Amino acid sequence: MGKGEATRERILYMAARLAAREGLEGLSLAQLADSLGVSKSGLFAHFRSKQELQLETLRAFSTRFIAEVLRPAFAQPRGLPRLRAVFANWTRRTLDRSFPGGCLFMAASIELDDREGPARDFLVQSMRDLLGLLSRTARLAVDEGHLRKDLDCDQFAFEEYGILLGLNHALRLLRDPNAERRARDAFDGLIRASISRS
């Protein structure tokens, strides 16, 4: 990695942290420059506009999320082990206090739902990809004989993501000490219901 690329990555890491707290619209180049100890013109050398910075921040977050949360789970055997690992890693990331602003994608999903533009388009595509991945992971568990043959895997993905949204809400807004247990119990219930017809 060249020096320019490393700097760019450091900027985007900080930008994702700020944006998760303050929103992508609240992401000011001045505040970002301040947090990084660089000049505003130094930032402009990397990003031509705030819009480009927002888009690249989402893109970098996505790359990191895949590398840190999803890829390790995909090292698990296909079927239930991998399905559980995806959920466990995602939960662990949500609980990780070294990301004080929480999940940028969940925050941006609310912020950008009414804001047309390249940042929204990127987020929508990323969320579709993520839900598609949850669905395919369930499909593999069906193929392995771990989940029932007639399972609606897109429905499974919808419900799994709902649990993760509920976890994020209980943890970050309500600071509910039972949040993690609630999410784990909900996911266990979803798996039980996906093994046999209740």
Add this chain to the structure above:
Amino acid sequence: MGKGEATRERILYMAARLAAREGLEGLSLAQLADSLGVSKSGLFAHFRSKQELQLETLRAFSTRFIAEVLRPAFAQPRGLPRLRAVFANWTRRTLDRSFPGGCLFMAASIELDDREGPARDFLVQSMRDLLGLLSRTARLAVDEGHLRKDLDCDQFAFEEYGILLGLNHALRLLRDPNAERRARDAFDGLIRASISRS
């Protein structure tokens, strides 16, 4: 209702709509005055500060949500009919295109999770009350013999709210035409699992 009170209510209705789209921080007195066709100083006669406007906007939204979504459901017989009516009314409200910004509470939950202050405190208390209400509605269904005796009703409420968050996400960010069906199927599954142990 006096004239002053009616004006105040009209202001807060518009404020809730703007805040659901632009965020509570994005709620500018100038833009609000513009939308209402009144002067900025006219607004200041009603709210001494932006902070007070934010808090009162949340409060008014809560009052309206209770009156329009929850109260009609509570006219249903206790037990499953009421439980289903709460979910159905909430879903209908989420789908209602006359609220283009979506649910102010869900939007504010993300925006305020890191912002200490009276608006956050009010929202946290309101959300605890709402989840408590979902839980007690499930408890009544247990008492009526509609749901199983050992049901964890707080867990039920957590899962029900997760489905509503998933609906909001699928509908407003993804514009998924299947969002409503997915949420309804998820809730039916939750009820099935709450009747008998799967």
